[in-house]
Amino acid sequence: MELTEKTISSEEIFSGRILHIRRDTVELPGGGRSFREVVDHPGGVCVLALDDENRVLLVRQFRYPYEKVLTELPAGKLEIGEDPEQAALRELREETGAVPGTFQSLGELYPSPGYCGEIIRMYLARELTFGEAALDEGEFLNVERMDFARLVELVLSGEIRDAKTIAAVLKAKLLLGI
Amino acid sequence: MELTEKTISSEEIFSGRILHIRRDTVELPGGGRSFREVVDHPGGVCVLALDDENRVLLVRQFRYPYEKVLTELPAGKLEIGEDPEQAALRELREETGAVPGTFQSLGELYPSPGYCGEIIRMYLARELTFGEAALDEGEFLNVERMDFARLVELVLSGEIRDAKTIAAVLKAKLLLGI
Numbered sequence: 001m002e003l004t005e006k007t008i009s010s011e012e013i014f015s016g017r018i019l020h021i022r023r024d025t026v027e028l029p030g031g032g033r034s035f036r037e038v039v040d041h042p043g044g045v046c047v048l049a050l051d052d053e054n055r056v057l058l059v060r061q062f063r064y065p066y067e068k069v070l071t072e073l074p075a076g077k078l079e080i081g082e083d084p085e086q087a088a089l090r091e092l093r094e095e096t097g098a099v100p101g102t103f104q105s106l107g108e109l110y111p112s113p114g115y116c117g118e119i120i121r122m123y124l125a126r127e128l129t130f131g132e133a134a135l136d137e138g139e140f141l142n143v144e145r146m147d148f149a150r151l152v153e154l155v156l157s158g159e160i161r162d163a164k165t166i167a168a169v170l171k172a173k174l175l176l177g178i
Numbered sequence: 179m180e181l182t183e184k185t186i187s188s189e190e191i192f193s194g195r196i197l198h199i200r201r202d203t204v205e206l207p208g209g210g211r212s213f214r215e216v217v218d219h220p221g222g223v224c225v226l227a228l229d230d231e232n233r234v235l236l237v238r239q240f241r242y243p244y245e246k247v248l249t250e251l252p253a254g255k256l257e258i259g260e261d262p263e264q265a266a267l268r269e270l271r272e273e274t275g276a277v278p279g280t281f282q283s284l285g286e287l288y289p290s291p292g293y294c295g296e297i298i299r300m301y302l303a304r305e306l307t308f309g310e311a312a313l314d315e316g317e318f319l320n321v322e323r324m325d326f327a328r329l330v331e332l333v334l335s336g337e338i339r340d341a342k343t344i345a346a347v348l349k350a351k352l353l354l355g356i
Contacts (some may be wrong), residue, residue, distance in 0.1 A: 001320050003240040003247050014192050014199060016292055019215040021192060026242065029318045036242040037197040039293075062181040064204065064214040065295035069181050069257065091264060109335030109344065111246065111289040112296065115196055115217075117243035119339075140207045142179050145336065154355055158285030160295075163341035166287065170348035175334055 005036070012086035035102075041118035045088035046075035046164045048106065048172050049098050049125040054148045056169075057096045057128075065117045071087070071144075072162040073169075075120070084121040092125060094134050096143050101127025106171050111163050122168040124176075148178060183214070191215070200246045213328050219296035223266035224253035224342045225275050226284065228301040232326045234347075235274045235306075239319035249322075249332075250340040251347075253298070262299040269305060271346055274321050280303025284349050300346040302354075325354060332345050 008025040015021075020040040028034055051056040056073075063070045076091035078084060085103065092098050106122035135141065146154075148169075154167050155162045172178065186203040187355055193199075198218040200237075219297040231284050241248045254269035256262060263281070315318065316345035323330075326347075332338045333347050350356065 001318060003238065003318050003320065005240050005242055013194070016191070016201065016215045017213065019199060019217065021197060023194065024242070028316060029240070032316070034316055035195065036216075037194045039197065039244045056233060060181065061268045062183050062207070063288075063291040064202070065293065066185055066291060070288070070291055072291070088211045103265075108339045109341050110241075110248070110339045112294065113241040113244060113248055113340055115243065116290065116294075118290065133338065137204060138210070138212055140179060140181050142181065147230045152352075152355050156349060158283075161286050161288045164336070165344060166345045166349070170352065171334060171344070173303055173352070174330075 004029060006177060028173045031073050031145070035119065037115060039116040039118075041116055042080070043084065044075060044118060044120040045078065045084055045091060045123065046073040046120060046168060047088050047092045047123045047125050048073055049092055049096065049100060049128060050148060051128050051145065054178065055145040056148050056151050057098060058140045058144045058146055058151070059095055060144060070162055071165070073165045085123070088123045090120065093131070094136065095131045095141060097133040098125070099130045099131060100125035101129070106168050106175070108133060109164055109167050122164060122167075125174055131135045182207060185297040186211065209260070215293060217294040217296075219294055220258070221256045221262065222253060222298040223256065223262050223269060223301065224251045224298060225266050225270045225301045225303050226344060226346045227270055227306060228326060229251055229306050232356065234326050234329050235290060236322045236324055237273055237319045238322060243246065244303060249338060249343070250301060251343045263301070264299045266299065267300065271309070271349055272314065273319060275308045275311040276306045278303035284346050284353070287342055287345050291315060298342050300342060300349070302346075302350055305319065329341055342356070
């Protein structure tokens with residue numbers, strides 16, 4: 001079956017501080033027309049940072065859409081024109097103070113492909129040294145360290161539910177055999 | 179650090195066919211005020227369906243926000259008032275024709291906790307029998323089967339990037355030892 005949809009026109013619906021929404025008119029594979037509502041997103045990064053004792057740096061923050069505190073890897077959005085690896089290093093340092101000696105990719109994640117084009121680049125950071133954290137204004141979070149093996153348990157038990165955290169932790173476990 | 183944010187007021191910004199956006203005024207932990215832009219979502223489901231030869235049912239469909247065809251587990255949104263497990267069985271049958279003899283949870287996934295409250299329930303389905311697929315109008319997809327071990331390889335290599343597919347496949351691998 002032919003699957004490709006072609007854009008006919010695009011209309012901005014909402015441009016907020018975080019969310020940017022458009023509604024596009026598309027030509028369907030069968031030849032008919034439909035609408036696609038899309039959340040535009042600048043892209044994000046997250047970092048699985050392992051210290052010398054195989055403990056992971058985690059942030060706990062209130063996630064307003066769920067009205068609860070979640071445990072996640074340090075993460076953030078790309079600034080305009082920012083290189084993803086630089087953004088990941090910046091977010092890790094701002095949120096936790098950590099600066100890694102080695103840094104490698106864990107691949108890309110598409111969180112919600114039905115309606116959002118966000119790409120999250122995932123990284124593994126090791127050989128950490130620590131300076132001062134520097135949170136953005138209005139950013140509230142607590143940093144914790146957790147044994148990697150315990151974090152894997154919490155992912156497998158379903159207690160950790162954040163997509164990027166699940167993906168990066170389980171990819172690291174299987175790729176590195178840790 | 180205290181992390182909880184309290185809702186002061188809520189304003190509907192956009193109510194489309196798929197996306198529903200609100201902007202809430204919140205009281206921050208420090209006492210100041212800010213806005214939170216939120217995508218409301220009815221919740222979703224996905225199914226890792228394994229046949230008797232350990233092959234996984236996959237759907238390939240055009241994902242408009244990325245302008246490309248992605249390979250994902252069968253999935254869909256909850257209908258109003260629908261039980262998640264029933265929704266998962268419905269989506270699996272509609273998209274692939276499969277009806278499982280055994281069905282179990284693989285936990286929940288939060289795709290984008292910064293701005294969306296979507297919960298994706300993940301399931302594992304086995305002992306499959308097959309009837310006719312019945313796609314929704316305007317739904318275009320191709321169904322494939324892939325060896326589970328090959329799918330794990332594609333997840334680990336970064337070729338498969340869909341969050342729910344990565345999470346369900348790697349959780350199944352580690353939980354079931356397959």
